[in-house]
Amino acid sequence: MLKWLTRLFLFGVFLILCGLTAIFVLYQQVKTELPDVSTLKDVRLETPMRVFSQDGELISQYGEQRRTPISVAEMPPLLIDAFLATEDARFYEHPGIDPIGISRAAIVWLSTGEKRQGASTITQQVARNFFLSREKTVIRKVKEIFLALHIETLLTKDEILELYLNKIPLGHRSHGVAAAAQVYYGKNVNELSLAEMAMIAGLPQAPSVLNPISNPRRAAERRAIVLGRMLETGKISRSEYDDAMASPVAARYHGAEITLSAPYLAEMAHQFALSMFGAEAYTQGLSVYTTVQADEQRAANAALINGLLAYDLRHGYRGPEATLWQGSPWSADQILQHLDEQPSYWPLEPAVVTAVAERGATLLIKGKGEVRLDWDSLKWARRYISDSRQGNAPRQAGDILKTGEQIWVRPQGEGWLLAQLPEINGALVALEPASGAVTALVGGFNFTLNKFNRSEQAARQMGSNIKPFVYSAALDNGFTLASMVNDAPINHWDAGSGSSWRPRNSPNVYDGPIRVREALARSKNVVSIRLLRDTGIPATMQRLNDFGFNTASIPATESLALGSPSATPLEMVTGYATFANGGHKITPFVVERIEDAQGQVLYQAQPVTQQVISAENAFLITEALNSAIWGGVSDGRRWNGTGWRAGRALERKDIAGKTGTTNDSRDAWFSGYAPARVATAWVGFDDFGRPLGRTAHNPNLGADQVTGGEFGGSAALPIWIDYMKVALKDYPEQPRRMPENLVTVTIDSGSGLRTDGQGVAEYFVQGTEPRRYGRAGNSQQFGGTSITDELF
Incomplete structure (x- = not known):
């Protein structure tokens, strides 16, 4: 008997030696093909590019994979327990491979012929996920084992677990537990419930088919297995198990945690990063910090949207989005299910009319339930006939709404207001005038509806927004703010066309001789043409070129004085920044810096400016544009400028600006500035x-x-005002600094000549002040108020 036992022992030793020899031979065969696992010491997980505001709020995220790497210390112990109980219960005991697990899987395979149990440890999964393909071959499995053993000698168990829990794909483009927590539940990992942790821990086996969004039933079954394993291993109590098992499968898809809406600007930053780093920008974990301030961007969003909705409201109600029934009404559940499938366009929410009373209506609103609209929320809605015609004012709710209609509503105070998707559109862009940093940018009513960025892509006729540039050229060619120009009709015969060109003021009123300051502030069209004639078209075109406008596309005709050239809102605000900053042309930029995943700065903006007009010229134009806000006195007559609403709303003396409206009111503009901010608002179809x-x-x-x-002063200026109320709140009013080469002279407001008596103070470049004396004593006698020019 002892003899047979000895033989059996020796045979066992022989088999072990054969096995070790086979392993050695296999290792020698594959070792040259094994990757260097030391790279795991400095592994860089692929993470998406994120775009932030200057003050750190997330604007957007770009990249195929959703991943937010976190340390093991930041992961809840129960979440780790859930993964270990399901994937590798002896993770902290084995050396990288689990002989017990391998033996159990082999016995099952030999006895049944089926591969029912996996034998890969978490370390082996790390080896596979980082270095190997997922093909099911013996040689791949051998490599996986050797790599796992190498990894265990290089990294601690916690380091291996951290790589695994951050790398593993978990469905819906989420990689790692932090991304999965956000994608499925909109939470940080430390906010997850036990049931949610178990759900995520069950995903590695088959994330595409076991996730709770695509297949809630199978996901719940897999969750039960995870919870059962946690109960078996003593990680949770029976009561915790029962509570988690009873929890509903409440997952739904959550996008990135966007905390600031600025999609048009985010796309500009995205394209900038792509131009610098190519496709790698999507995987390097870049943090792109834009120049926008969160509070200013929110103010710009609200200002543009409210301005467009206000325009839409006063032009009439175009009717419901759809009629869901005309006979038997739908049930509340049918309506709510339908509404859940409809998009929302902030601040508009879809709703369905369920009842109409004489002076109100009852609605079901998406996500809000049943709400009653009172008469004040409806009475604006006279029928839209055309852009220039509205129907009679409604007398009762039935004139506006009918049951079964799907409509739009928006919040107003504590209640809701009937609304509609506007057909009008617009843009608002603001800069820091000294550097060109964009502080707020909105390219349209809603990015989801239309991704066309009107702030930088919509070249529209400039209208009277062009006039400060025309006047700037005139001031450098013999004119002063006190120069008198004849505000009288022009009738220009064109022999080539056989017709007359008769440009008109708007309103069609002419005041005769008028000072340049007043003419710009009140936007006198014929004066602008006369200044262009005296300055010369070539000199004016050169001045437009100096401000950065593309003169190659501008016809060299007198109509340019009235704003026939086109520009984008971004080009327009860039031009006005030159007046605001004392004569320097800036280059607008939206990216302040770009950092890599470790916080190292890869790019830092370096603003460049160039002096293109004199400080004196910029100051004088600003003075005239300040009069466009605050008005003035001429020959005893008090007059208002076209931007008078801004003065009334902001109550600041350091603002300047210009309205602009094109022929037939197709485009409405307002561009204006204070020392700290310059902004342009545009409205049009x-x-x-x-x-x-x-x-x-x-x-x-x-x-x-x-x-x-609808003109610049009524359609665009209110948007500019609403933004500036927020943008300037932290900037005290600043008096303008007069350049050294300017002098102040008292002039007669009716003639522009020097006076020793009562008059108004005017600024002149030294040597250009008037020598002659005019009338005196009438400048403080206000003979009435002029017509407020709205159109131009």
Whole structure:
């Protein structure tokens, strides 16, 4: 018997030696093909590019993979327990491979012929995920084992686990537990419940088919297995198990945690990063910090959207989005299910009318349930006939709404207001004038509806927004703010066309001789043409070129004085920044810096400026544009500038600006600035040929309503004001500094000549001040108020 036992022992030793020899031979065969696992010491997990505001709020995220690497210390112990209980219960005991697990899997395979149990440890999965393919071959498995053994000698168990839990794909483009927690539950990992942790821990086996969004039933079954393993291994109690098993499968897809909406600007930053780093920008974990301030961007968003919705409201109600029923009404559950499938476009939410009373209506609103609209929320909605015609004011709710209609509503105070998706569009862009850093940018009503970025892509006719540049050229060619120019009709015969060109003021009123300051502030068209004639088209074109406008596409005709050339809002605000900063041309930029995943700065903006007009010229134009806000006195007559609403709303003396409206009111502009900010607002239809139209008085609304034509002062200026209220709140009013080469002279406001009596102070470049004396004593006698010019 002892003899047979000895033989059996020796045979066992022989088999072990054979096995070790086989392993050695296999290792020698594959060792040259094994990758260097030391790279795991400095591994860089692929992470998406993120775009932030200057103050750190997330604007957007770009990249195929969603991943947020975190340390083991940041992971809840129960989440780790859930993965270990399911994937590798002896992880902290084995050396990288689990002989017990391998033996168990082999016995099952030999006895049944089926591969029912996996034998890969977490370390082996790390080896496979980082270095190997997923092909099911013996040689790949051998490599996986050797790599796992190498990894265990190089890294600690916690380091291996951290790599695994950050690398593993978990469905819906999420990689790693932190990304999965956000994608499925919109939470940080430390906010997950036990049931949610178990759900995520069950995903590695088959994330595409076991995830709770694609297949809630199978996901719940897999969760039960994970919870059962946690109960078996003593990681949770029976009561915790029961509570988690009873939890509903409540996962839904969550996008990146966007905390600041600036999609048009985010796309500009995205394209900038791509131009610098190529496709690698999507995987290097870049942090792109833009120049926008979060509070200013939010103010810009609200200002543009409210301005467009206000325009839309006064032009009338175009009717429901759809009619869901006309006979038997839908049930509340049917309506709510339908609404859940409809998009929302902030601040508009879809709703369905369920009942209409005489002076109100009952609605079901997406995500809000049942709400009643009172008469004040409806009474604005007279019928839209055309952009220039509205129907009669409604008398009861039935004139506006019917049951079964799907409509749009928006929040207003504590309640809701009937609304509609606007057909009008617009843009708002603001800069820091000294550097060119974009502090806020909105390229349209809604990025999801239309990704066309009107702030940088929509070249529209400039209208009277061009006039400060024309006047700037005139001031360098013999004119002063006190120069008198004849505000009288022009009738120019064109022999080539056989017709006359008769440009008009708007309104069609002429004041005769008028000072340059007043002419710009009140936007006198014929004066602008006369200045262009005296300055010369070549000199004016050169001045436009100095400000950065593309003069190659501008026809060299007198119509350019009225704004026939086109520019984007970004080009326009860049031009006005030159006046605001004392004569320097800036280059606008939206990316302040780019950092890699370790926080190292890869790119830092270096603003460059160039002096293109004198400080004196910039100061004088600013003075005239300040009069466009605050008005002035001429020959005893008090007059208002075209931007008077800004002065009334902001109550600051350090602001300047100019309205602009094109022919037939197809484009409405306001560009203006204070020392700290310059901004341009534009409003128009994407259809170039569609005028902004007119509105009649709505008797259902109060006295404070916009009526008549839609111009720069009524459509664009309110948007600029609402933004500037926030943008300037932390900047005290600053008096303008007069350049050294300017002098102040008291002039007669009616003639522009020097006076020793009562008059108004005017600024002149030294040597250009008037020598002659004019009348005196009438400048403080206000003979009435001029017509407020709205159009141009």
